[in-house]
Amino acid sequence: MLGQVRENAVHSLQPPPELDLLLFGGGHAHVAVLRALAMAPWPGVRVTLVTREVLAPYSGMLPAHVAGTLSWEAMHIDLGPLARAGGVRLIEAEVTGIDAAQRQLHFADRPPLSYDVLSVDSGITPALDEVPGARGQVLPTKPIATFLPRLTEALEAQHEALAAGQPIRVVGAGAAGVELALALRARLGPAVSLELLVAGERILPALPARVGRKARAALAAAGVAVRFEARVTAVEDGPTLRLASGEALPAALVLWATHAAPPAWLASSGLALDKAGFLAVGETLQSLSHSEVFAAGDVAALTHAPRPKSGVYAVRAGPVLTDNLKAFIAGHPLRPFKPQRRALYLLNLGDGRSLAAHPWLPAWVGRPLWRLKLAIDERFMARFRLPPMAEGSAAPSLLARTGAERGVALMRCEGCGSKLGPDTLRAGLAGLPGGARPVEDATPVAGARGLWQSIDGFPLPVDDLYLGGRLAAQHALSDLYALGLEPRQAWALATVPVASDRLMARDLGQLMAGAEATLSAAGCELAGGHSLEGPRAELALTVLGAEAPGSAPLLKGGGQAGDVLILTKALGVGVALAASAKGTAPSSLRQGALALMLEPSAPALPVLRAHGVRALTDVTGFGLLGHALEIAEASGLGLTLDPAAPVALDGVLPLLAAGEGAQLSEANAAPLAVAEGKGANLAEPRVRLLCDPQTCGGLLAAVPAATAEACLQALQDAGFASARAVGRLRVEAGLFLSEAHPHD
Ligand SMILES: Cc1cc2nc3c(=O)[nH]c(=O)nc-3n(C[C@H](O)[C@H](O)[C@H](O)COP(=O)(O)OP(=O)(O)OC[C@H]3O[C@@H](n4cnc5c(N)ncnc54)[C@H](O)[C@@H]3O)c2cc1C
Numbered sequence: 001m002l003g004q005v006r007e008n009a010v011h012s013l014q015p016p017p018e019l020d021l022l023l024f025g026g027g028h029a030h031v032a033v034l035r036a037l038a039m040a041p042w043p044g045v046r047v048t049l050v051t052r053e054v055l056a057p058y059s060g061m062l063p064a065h066v067a068g069t070l071s072w073e074a075m076h077i078d079l080g081p082l083a084r085a086g087g088v089r090l091i092e093a094e095v096t097g098i099d100a101a102q103r104q105l106h107f108a109d110r111p112p113l114s115y116d117v118l119s120v121d122s123g124i125t126p127a128l129d130e131v132p133g134a135r136g137q138v139l140p141t142k143p144i145a146t147f148l149p150r151l152t153e154a155l156e157a158q159h160e161a162l163a164a165g166q167p168i169r170v171v172g173a174g175a176a177g178v179e180l181a182l183a184l185r186a187r188l189g190p191a192v193s194l195e196l197l198v199a200g201e202r203i204l205p206a207l208p209a210r211v212g213r214k215a216r217a218a219l220a221a222a223g224v225a226v227r228f229e230a231r232v233t234a235v236e237d238g239p240t241l242r243l244a245s246g247e248a249l250p251a252a253l254v255l256w257a258t259h260a261a262p263p264a265w266l267a268s269s270g271l272a273l274d275k276a277g278f279l280a281v282g283e284t285l286q287s288l289s290h291s292e293v294f295a296a297g298d299v300a301a302l303t304h305a306p307r308p309k310s311g312v313y314a315v316r317a318g319p320v321l322t323d324n325l326k327a328f329i330a331g332h333p334l335r336p337f338k339p340q341r342r343a344l345y346l347l348n349l350g351d352g353r354s355l356a357a358h359p360w361l362p363a364w365v366g367r368p369l370w371r372l373k374l375a376i377d378e379r380f381m382a383r384f385r386l387p388p389m390a391e392g393s394a395a396p397s398l399l400a401r402t403g404a405e406r407g408v409a410l411m412r413c414e415g416c417g418s419k420l421g422p423d424t425l426r427a428g429l430a431g432l433p434g435g436a437r438p439v440e441d442a443t444p445v446a447g448a449r450g451l452w453q454s455i456d457g458f459p460l461p462v463d464d465l466y467l468g469g470r471l472a473a474q475h476a477l478s479d480l481y482a483l484g485l486e487p488r489q490a491w492a493l494a495t496v497p498v499a500s501d502r503l504m505a506r507d508l509g510q511l512m513a514g515a516e517a518t519l520s521a522a523g524c525e526l527a528g529g530h531s532l533e534g535p536r537a538e539l540a541l542t543v544l545g546a547e548a549p550g551s552a553p554l555l556k557g558g559g560q561a562g563d564v565l566i567l568t569k570a571l572g573v574g575v576a577l578a579a580s581a582k583g584t585a586p587s588s589l590r591q592g593a594l595a596l597m598l599e600p601s602a603p604a605l606p607v608l609r610a611h612g613v614r615a616l617t618d619v620t621g622f623g624l625l626g627h628a629l630e631i632a633e634a635s636g637l638g639l640t641l642d643p644a645a646p647v648a649l650d651g652v653l654p655l656l657a658a659g660e661g662a663q664l665s666e667a668n669a670a671p672l673a674v675a676e677g678k679g680a681n682l683a684e685p686r687v688r689l690l691c692d693p694q695t696c697g698g699l700l701a702a703v704p705a706a707t708a709e710a711c712l713q714a715l716q717d718a719g720f721a722s723a724r725a726v727g728r729l730r731v732e733a734g735l736f737l738s739e740a741h742p743h744d
Pocket of ligand 1: 024025026027028030050053054056057059060061062063093094095121122123124141145175176177179180296297298299309310311313314
């Protein structure tokens, strides 16, 4: 159903947005807001999700995952496709503060983001600082996103200690502690020693005593020791737990599942807080001090109806939060959130059974209850899984949906995948004086010795304009590095999506701050520019570079027969971005592509020069194949490429095998029609990879065969782990696909 309504939403005409709604945190309540937005957009509002993690764990399924019964994928909601389906911008970043007076979110490493309406569903942190020594020595169960990988690492690191009988101690006997202790038993088997530390005299103190007794029986049956009146007062090296009684308990690993603390940044936010420091909201889920701020989930203190910190209340708050945000923006009356007084918990006992906990019901235990719990949780998760976008359907990004282009945008690739194909480019330029001659990545500035300039740009491949600015600047600078030049100055042509003037000013600020951050790190001054409003965010930069003192520019035509072609980065950005936009790839693939794009190229230059590089370019829109051919043609030589050699970004080969690809890859593949060799089969994913357009791709260097191996080693030592010899220049004309032999 979501897939269908999403298409309706994407095609509907909307007025340009006038207001920024920021969703801070991808918690259990915000997924309901995202789902509602995917079903129907809210007129006049631009929605942005700011979250540290793009994969949102569903806590109800966590113990089953720890026990090994449920996969990682089963217990996570991928917020990327969900956000895109609703035209919600996604910014993956860690918030370090809220300034309620200025209506801004703050970050450690990027400029603040302004909001008109803010909704906070950011969860809580463990109360580590209340116990001296705990921070750094124990493994907190929250945030779940970091708990799971750290648990796996810790179990591996402590393998020998555990085998030697040192125990795992779980501190905290609420639902999380009990379920985790039982889940660890299911995962690790009977040989590992496990102990649950209870601060008082009751297990599950917030639940009826009969439930605690049943839980105790389950722990005993599973061989989990329980230590009562064991309040931890300090954690000493080892770690060793020091109890209030003075007793010292060494452990191989300590899991910390005690009560929660509010996030530290709340204290300075200027928002009204409850006594414990949580964000105080009233029945409409609005802050008691700032009506434009809403909160739900563990971070909120429901002052009208206090409840324990539990995912069930966050889930229940989702629909009310959704309605109230929408009503507040539209100026309509809000409705109260009435959290249920008594929730039914189905605790996972880790052995295929669940324990029912409800004030009015018996403490039933059984397998049918586990099946019931699983069915409820799976139904919840299914609500947030989206079918992939159909081919030819509208672009799912808000950036393509704002303003005039709403409703007419076909799925077009962003980033360098949106460049015109090589043949189209040649045809279009053929009538100009100078025609379609091959050009270098930059051109000499007329009348100025040693200065070169270039222009590059694209529709942003990300919703996050700050990140987009960084990528566009990196991509433009790459043209200078491709000639071995030193960046000096840049001019920007910035297009921001049509919106109210206030919102466009915010976008322009983010976009240019990102570009400036990358340019200034490269020693390049942002000297000026021009701005436009348009259907989607785009940034093009003219960059000016100077020849390095005593070093001639590295042209494409300097290659010699026998030279080895070395590529400094992995390939696959184009297909990863295209598949992410269509919803056929998980967010992890998009994250991998972003990390690859952000890898700097400049540090490769001194290494390449030291090994006698003779020709150089960067791999961008025309893919490795197109840019390698440019070197070969400019050098008057033939080319052998080895499809097996380049490193493929994790996850892209199966996509290429399934026929996915950026729109430009087909045009990029044209030279393969005349390629020779057994490898020239376009059905092969590795051959398709050669045609994949890259945004912020690596440098491609022709290096003498005699120094190629040492050059590769030096590149890898300098951090270019994916640097590979991918081909060779040869005397015979034409393109040949086969294995490269650096020493031939
Ligand atoms: C082991 C265990 C088992 C549990 N089992 C259950 C159960 O069975 N049933 C139940 O009801 N509850 C359970 N809970 C409790 C449950 O995990 C929480 O109550 C629930 O996750 C709270 O949801 P939330 O919406 O408040 O935030 P969360 O689900 O914690 O989500 C917080 C979101 O905010 C983001 N975020 C946080 N800080 C920042 C920041 N500074 N900048 C940017 N983004 C940020 C995170 O990336 C995340 O997307 C369990 C907890 C644990 C530890």
